[in-house]
Amino acid sequence: MDIHTLMFGWEYPPHHLGGLGVACQGLVQGLLGNGVQVTLVLPHPSNTAETADMHVITPTETLLKTVHVLSFLSPYDGHVQFRKRAANMPRELTEIYGADLPQAVLHFTAMSVEMTKDTNPDIVHCHDWMTYGAAAQAAAYHDVPLVAHIHATELDRTHFHPNEWIFAAERRGLLAADRIIAVSNYTKQILTTHYGIAPDKISVVHNGSATCTDTRPPVIASQAGEGRPPMILFLGRLTIQKGPMQFLDMAAKVHQLRPDVQFIMAGEGGMIGEIMRRACELRLENVVAFAGKVSNDEAERLYRQASCFVMPSLSEPFGLVALEAIAHGTPAIISKQSGVSEVVGHAFKVDFWDTEKMADCALTILRDAPLAQQLTSEAPRVLQHLTWINQASQVRSIYQDLIQ
Structure with a gap:
């Protein structure tokens, strides 16, 4: 079965602060290796090389060349951290998007949905909370299943003292998804216990590793x-x-x-x-x-x-x-x-x-x-065992279950 996934990411090397970008890159490459066509939506100018099976869309390149504000957003941010980033933004960007995290996320959502109307995907796949709104609207527009991939929750980032707005946004996205992929059983337990998600809605796919083993002895x-x-x-x-x-x-x-x-x-x-x-x-x-x-x-x-x-x-x-x-x-x-x-x-x-x-x-x-x-x-x-080809094969199987 040929599958085309419309994927909403927030980080992708070389633009990444943490493991989310590395995992997103590994999964995309693994999906390509499993014959899945990927259209990747990113919130910043991309240096990512395209292939016949992967097309990269970024709001800053496609709609407004000046909207570099989106690269100031981070999935690790709360309101305070975002305001600190906003203090370093060019004035014309803060006038357009403001220094408010919810407002910036809503702008990304609006732009991303508009840009992806002609993509004709079989499934929509999103990574972490900042992409949930855009992905849910895109899935509804194309009338295809939505997969939410959880790399971290607000409870992880704050040691169970969450920003309530972000926590609510996460829960809305999780409830809207047709299937949730958690990166571990540990995360699945958090989703069922604290977010009220049914266990049978969650599939666990551990992250892969692109790292080759070093056979030298410890230093x-x-x-x-x-x-x-x-x-x-x-x-x-x-x-x-x-x-x-x-x-x-x-x-x-x-x-x-x-x-x-x-x-x-x-x-x-x-x-x-x-x-x-x-x-x-x-x-x-x-x-x-x-x-x-x-x-x-x-x-x-x-x-x-x-x-x-x-x-x-x-x-x-x-x-x-x-x-x-x-x-x-x-x-x-x-x-x-x-x-x-x-x-x-x-x-x-x-x-x-x-x-x-x-x-x-x-x-x-x-x-x-x-x-x-x-x-x-x-x-x-x-x-x-934990190669991205192997882990992406599990994700492809999830796609097939939802499409059929």
């Missing part, structure tokens, strides 16, 4: 000879969801017993000032380095240099960074409150609040090189 096995100190890595947005404060608490406990260990926090976010102050309070200013936003190449280098990777997220729907870490031969400590813990067996799994145990696990990895090697030994098997 700690060779550091002694090179004279480099051990390094523990955090890589993620500096927001409450990702657990940067828990990482610092863990670092303080490790530092007491291993003052030679260095810590790198890579990423950017609104909590950077608060995190730096906390590092100073814990007297870690000489052992914690802040790398800021890193490129893919820089991230790979950090993974390979790290003795240990820690993902202490308070609520992580999936957690692609953990797959990236083990793919590069880096032992991982991951939050139990995550989706990736469902697919990774050889890793230390710790409740995000248990920083004492987190530190114990890190110290164990640092002193036991054979164990560190064992923790990454399953990476080839896991990643061989």
Whole structure:
């Protein structure tokens, strides 16, 4: 069966802040590999190369060349974060769209629906809350099924203290969808418990990984000879969801017993000032380095240099960074409150609040090189199964069920 999906995304490399863009790109490429034709709608100018089976539509290019305001929107934003972004917008853009998050989302919805009237899709597929309105209207216009793909909820982003407007927008979109794809059973449980969604409406499709496995041993096995100190890595947005404060608490406990260990926090976010102050309070200013936003190449280098990777997220729907870490031969400590813990067996799994145990696990990895090697030994098997071609095949099957 030939299938044409009209897909509404919010991030797509190179325009992305977090894992949503990476996952969207992986899924699109996987769908193309499964013979699905994709029309992708994005809220910013795209450098994405088109193919015979994929057409990219962006509001800024198609309707108004000056409407770069849409690239200031982020699926990770609440009202406060959006207003901060709006403060940096050109004046003519804020006059058109305002500095109000709901207003900006409504403008994206109106433009996207108008632009996609001639696409003639078999199904509409949307990613996270900012695209729900546009996707629901497009599905109604074309009279085709709607699939809502959940990469994160407002409850994840705010540690269960949601912005009520965003929470309501999410729930409306979920109720409007004919099928929901959750990136983990962990996320499915949140949707059924807190959003009142029927379990049989939700299909779980774990994220895939485009990362090739690195067969080299963990860095700690060779550091002694090179004279480099051990390094523990955090890589993620500096927001409450990702657990940067828990990482610092863990670092303080490790530092007491291993003052030679260095810590790198890579990423950017609104909590950077608060995190730096906390590092100073814990007297870690000489052992914690802040790398800021890193490129893919820089991230790979950090993974390979790290003795240990820690993902202490308070609520992580999936957690692609953990797959990236083990793919590069880096032992991982991951939050139990995550989706990736469902697919990774050889890793230390710790409740995000248990920083004492987190530190114990890190110290164990640092002193036991054979164990560190064992923790990454399953990476080839896991990643061989979790390819985007395989995961997209499951999504194609969902499409077929809905179309038939």
